[in-house]
Amino acid sequence: MLLDSNLDEAKSGKRISAKGYAVAHKSDSFKPFSFSRHPLGENDILIEILYAGICHSDIHSARSEWKEGIYPMVPGHEIAGKVVAVGAKVSKFKVGDYAGVGCMVNSCGECEACRASNEQFCENGKTIFTYDCHDCFHDNEPTFGGYSNNIVVSEKFAINVPQNAPLDKVAPLLCAGITTYSPLKFSGVKKGDKVAVAGFGGLGVMAVKYALQMGAEVYVFARNKNKESEAKKLGVTKLYDSTQNVNERFDLIISTIPTKYDPMEYVNLLKNGGEMAIVGLPPVGEAVPTDLTRLVFAANKKVYGSLIGGIKETQEMMDFSLKHEIYPETEIISIDKINEAYENLTSGKAKFRYVIDMKSLEK
Numbered sequence: 056m057l058l059d060s061n062l063d064e065a066k067s068g069k070r071i072s073a074k075g076y077a078v079a080h081k082s083d084s085f086k087p088f089s090f091s092r093h094p095l096g097e098n099d100i101l102i103e104i105l106y107a108g109i110c111h112s113d114i115h116s117a118r119s120e121w122k123e124g125i126y127p128m129v130p131g132h133e134i135a136g137k138v139v140a141v142g143a144k145v146s147k148f149k150v151g152d153y154a155g156v157g158c159m160v161n162s163c164g165e166c167e168a169c170r171a172s173n174e175q176f177c178e179n180g181k182t183i184f185t186y187d188c189h190d191c192f193h194d195n196e197p198t199f200g201g202y203s204n205n206i207v208v209s210e211k212f213a214i215n216v217p218q219n220a221p222l223d224k225v226a227p228l229l230c231a232g233i234t235t236y237s238p239l240k241f242s243g244v245k246k247g248d249k250v251a252v253a254g255f256g257g258l259g260v261m262a263v264k265y266a267l268q269m270g271a272e273v274y275v276f277a278r279n280k281n282k283e284s285e286a287k288k289l290g291v292t293k294l295y296d297s298t299q300n301v302n303e304r305f306d307l308i309i310s311t312i313p314t315k316y317d318p319m320e321y322v323n324l325l326k327n328g329g330e331m332a333i334v335g336l337p338p339v340g341e342a343v344p345t346d347l348t349r350l351v352f353a354a355n356k357k358v359y360g361s362l363i364g365g366i367k368e369t370q371e372m373m374d375f376s377l378k379h380e381i382y383p384e385t386e387i388i389s390i391d392k393i394n395e396a397y398e399n400l401t402s403g404k405a406k407f408r409y410v411i412d413m414k415s416l417e418k
């Protein structure tokens with residue numbers, strides 16, 4: 056068994072052998088791939104991955120749509136599994152615990168951002184992303200993500216997950232959950248606030264669920280009017296299929312729109328002092344330039360970008376989600392179906408978040 060040899064490797068300080076699915080270049084399809092991870096350090100834990108979510112940014116990365124990727128590439132930053140070995144100085148986890156890993160696996164730990172647990176904004180540029188990144192803490196070797204059977208990670212960057220948690224649904228929280236939870240906290244959403252969510256895909260649905268749980272009155276902007284019953288079922292007050300003729304004004308608008316659009320259409324729908332958080336990313340080269348004149352005349356409205364969330368907040372999001380049973384809608388697939396899943400995600404045919412059941416790797 057691979058796991059047994061992993062435990063021997065961990066004990067003797069050797070590199071940890073791993074297997075997963077990778078693409079060899081940006082137009083390649085996913086194929087089985089064997090590789091190794093850095094040895095278990097004294098502050099590291101070794102996680103046997105049980106579930107890994109497929110995030111839309113995995114597709115952008117695998118196809119080098121944001122930057123030239125590092126190949127071979129094993130994507131995946133929505134990871135949930137079981138701790139199977141711990142380093143000598145680990146205190147947060149013991150063998151047998153459940154753990155999650157999101158978009159980051161390390162950072163400098165010393166700069167102001169890191170000390171404030173905003174590791175995603177490390178001022179020394181040492182945020183190490185879970186895959187497609189050179190790990191300066193380990194001889195600059197490339198990082199490999201969650202479409203695989205294990206991961207070695209500093210305990211500081213692993214999230215505690217209780218034993219009774221549904222791990223398949225927990226995995227996507229590590230990116231889709233924190234990405235939408237973080238701006239709601241940053242903007243201090245409270246009971247009675249009017250919150251609008253623009254874009255009603257996977258991220259949008261999560262934003263709606265969190266905002267409702269925080270007591271907000273929630274509205275949705277979606278191109279597709281036939282999502283109205285789904286939105287109403289969640290507790291959304293109203294779904295708009297356009298920004299025209301909207302009389303409502305909002306305290307916060309979260310945009311999860313992943314395509315080309317004009318942000319000013321939404322800024323104009325904010326209350327005085329209202330805020331707009333941008334988490335969705337249009338493809339590179341398709342963003343609309345901001346018209347500063349219109350922004351000046353929009354007056355006293357704040358627009359900000361939000362990128363995932365720090366580790367402390369990710370733990371807070373995990374605890375909040377489990378307490379209130381807030382999960383994404385998921386569809387479990389076997390690992391040999393990744394290529395199909397990518398096609399469905401690209402063509403818009405995918406209905407739910409795909410989550411890979413890693414047991415399927417053994418076949």
Ligand SMILES: [Zn+2]
Binds near residue numbers: 110112113132231
């Ligand atoms: Zn993601």
Ligand SMILES: [Zn+2]
Binds near residue numbers: 166
């Ligand atoms: Zn830092």
